[in-house]
Structure formats: C-alpha cells, structure tokens
Amino acid sequence: MFPIYIFICLGLTQFIVLPVFDRYDWLLFFCMLMQVLMVRLGIESMDELKVITVFHLIGLVMEIFKVNMGSWTYPEEAFFKVYGVPLFSGFMYASVASYLCQFWRRFDVELMKWPSLFLTIPLAAAIYLNFFTHHYILDLRWILFVLVALTFYQAQLTFSVNRRHFKIPILMFFLLIGFLIWIGENIATFLGAWQYPNQHGSWELVHLGKISSWLLLMIVSFLIVANLKVVKSKIK
Known part of the structure; x- marks a missing residue:
C-alpha cells in the first residue's frame, strides 16, 4: 500500500500543480498523512512504526550524503x-520497511538456517x-556479494498464503x-521524484548496474527487520 500510494502521489503532483506549497512539501504532507492513517487504522503497529522511523533516518542520512556527492x-x-x-525522500525507504514488516506479520514468515547475529x-x-x-x-x-552468498547460502524463508x-x-x-x-526507481524517476546525472536532459532508463546497489540496500533492510524479529523472539 505505502509504495503504491507514493507512486500515485508522485503521479498526481507531477501533472497537477497544487497551490501554496511546493510539490516536495506536498509529498511530505501526503506521506505523513498516510503514515498516521496506517497506525490509527491498525494497519501498522507502534512497534512497526519504530522500525519504519529507523529506516526513514537511515535513508535520509544516505540521501544527504549521496546528493552532496553528486550521485x-x-x-x-x-x-x-x-x-x-526533501524530507519526503525518507518515506521512500520507510515504505520498504513498511512492506517488510507487513509481509512478515501477515504471511507468517519464518527463517530457516538463519546465520548468527554475530555474522549478520x-x-x-x-x-x-x-x-x-x-x-x-x-x-x-x-x-x-560474495560474503552475502557465503553467509546465507543455506538460509531459507518460509511464508503462508491461504494456508498454503x-x-x-x-x-x-x-x-x-x-x-x-x-x-x-524507474517509475519514481520518470515521475520526477529525483534525477540521475544522465536524466537531466530527458528521462532515461535507470542503469542496470543500479540493481546491484538496490540489492545491497534491500539486504540491509531485510537484515535490520530480521535481526529485530530474531532478538524480539528470544526476549519473549
């Protein structure tokens, strides 16, 4: 829900000029509204909100660095x-955390042959x-990538859909x-969320090499959520 909602907001604000505030500020307001509604409606728990907030901060720090390095x-x-x-950018990372938390809870995710916390x-x-x-x-x-393969080559993830x-x-x-x-990312850059150097003149497909970057970021995201789940299960 959260990533799709962000795409919808990006699309609407790309083609509809909203009054008073700049587009990025409207996107921040829309993202905050969605986050509040998800918690108030019980779609996300307060514990999940804490994890999502951590992702927001982690993503914002990296965004500030990367933007000032010209990436x-x-x-x-x-x-x-x-x-x-713009502060709304942290919600794009938070939406990934939101997905992982929801996936974990709603599909009864379990980890098999998960490596030690001292490795992960x-x-x-x-x-x-x-x-x-x-x-x-x-x-x-x-x-x-080699270390990831060696660490997780035996690890598996199980989940349930309709009791299967x-x-x-x-x-x-x-x-x-x-x-x-x-x-x-291709959808987001097409809708003007941000631009890579080769997209300043006109939009181009994001380089395939970026998949390796997002794969690594995905691994970090999953490890944070998974390790928190492992630690929480041991406390219980």
Missing part, C-alpha cells in the same frame, strides 16, 4: 529540504558503510525484491 539530485524547490534533500549485524553494517566509503576508497560491493506454505532461498528473495525496487 543524484532533487531539482525542485522545497521548504522542508535539508542539504538539498557486521555484514549489514559493512554493506551500509560501503555506500559511503566507495566514494573515497575501493568499491567493495562484489566482495560483499511456500519456501524460497533467501538469496533469491533478496534478488527478486532488489529487482522490484529497481523497477520502482
């Missing part, structure tokens, strides 16, 4: 804009840090969701 830009004006990044937490931290450090030192993403149980290797799950995020 992409938000060309339109906005009052609620920090170092070139440092790996998630290393992947996230590489988004920053590769601007200054060697990009380690392919080494990280399904099982999928976690590495395949990462790849599928990362690809879906890349498709979503």
Whole structure:
C-alpha cells in the first residue's frame, strides 16, 4: 500500500500543480498523512512504526550524503529540504520497511538456517558503510556479494498464503525484491521524484548496474527487520 500510494502521489503532483506549497512539501504532507492513517487504522503497529522511523533516518542520512556527492539530485524547490534533500525522500525507504514488516506479520514468515547475529549485524553494517566509503576508497560491493552468498547460502524463508506454505532461498528473495525496487526507481524517476546525472536532459532508463546497489540496500533492510524479529523472539 505505502509504495503504491507514493507512486500515485508522485503521479498526481507531477501533472497537477497544487497551490501554496511546493510539490516536495506536498509529498511530505501526503506521506505523513498516510503514515498516521496506517497506525490509527491498525494497519501498522507502534512497534512497526519504530522500525519504519529507523529506516526513514537511515535513508535520509544516505540521501544527504549521496546528493552532496553528486550521485543524484532533487531539482525542485522545497521548504522542508535539508542539504538539498526533501524530507519526503525518507518515506521512500520507510515504505520498504513498511512492506517488510507487513509481509512478515501477515504471511507468517519464518527463517530457516538463519546465520548468527554475530555474522549478520557486521555484514549489514559493512554493506551500509560501503555506500559511503566507495566514494573515497575501493568499491567493495562484489566482495560483499560474495560474503552475502557465503553467509546465507543455506538460509531459507518460509511464508503462508491461504494456508498454503511456500519456501524460497533467501538469496533469491533478496534478488527478486532488489529487482522490484529497481523497477520502482524507474517509475519514481520518470515521475520526477529525483534525477540521475544522465536524466537531466530527458528521462532515461535507470542503469542496470543500479540493481546491484538496490540489492545491497534491500539486504540491509531485510537484515535490520530480521535481526529485530530474531532478538524480539528470544526476549519473549
């Protein structure tokens, strides 16, 4: 619901000029309204809201860094804009967290042969840090992919749909969701959410190489949610 809602808002504000506020500020208002409604209507719990807020902050920090490194830009004006990044952008990361939390709860997700927290937490931290450090030192993403494969080659995810149980290797799950995020990125850039350097003149398909970036980001997102679920189950 949340990602689709964001796409709808992007589309409407792209073709309909709303009064008083800038487009990015309207998008922030719409995203905040959706988040409040989801909690008030019981679609999301307060615990899930806490996780989503963490994703919002993590995403916003990375956005500020990447924009100021010239990786992409938000060309339109906005009052609620920090170092070139409109605050609504954090909700795009939060929508991924929202999806993961909802998927986990509604489809009775269980993890099989899940590696130790002593492996998954440092790996998630290393992947996230590489988004920053590769601007200054060697990009380690392919080494990280190897480490991900070695860490999760046995791990599987099970879920239920209409009382039918399904099982999928976690590495395949990462790849599928990362690809879906890349498709979503193409929709978002087409609707003017942000621009890559090659899209300033006219819109172009986002480079296929970006799939590897979103795959790594998806892995970080899933590891945060999964590790929180693992820790919470042990506390219970």
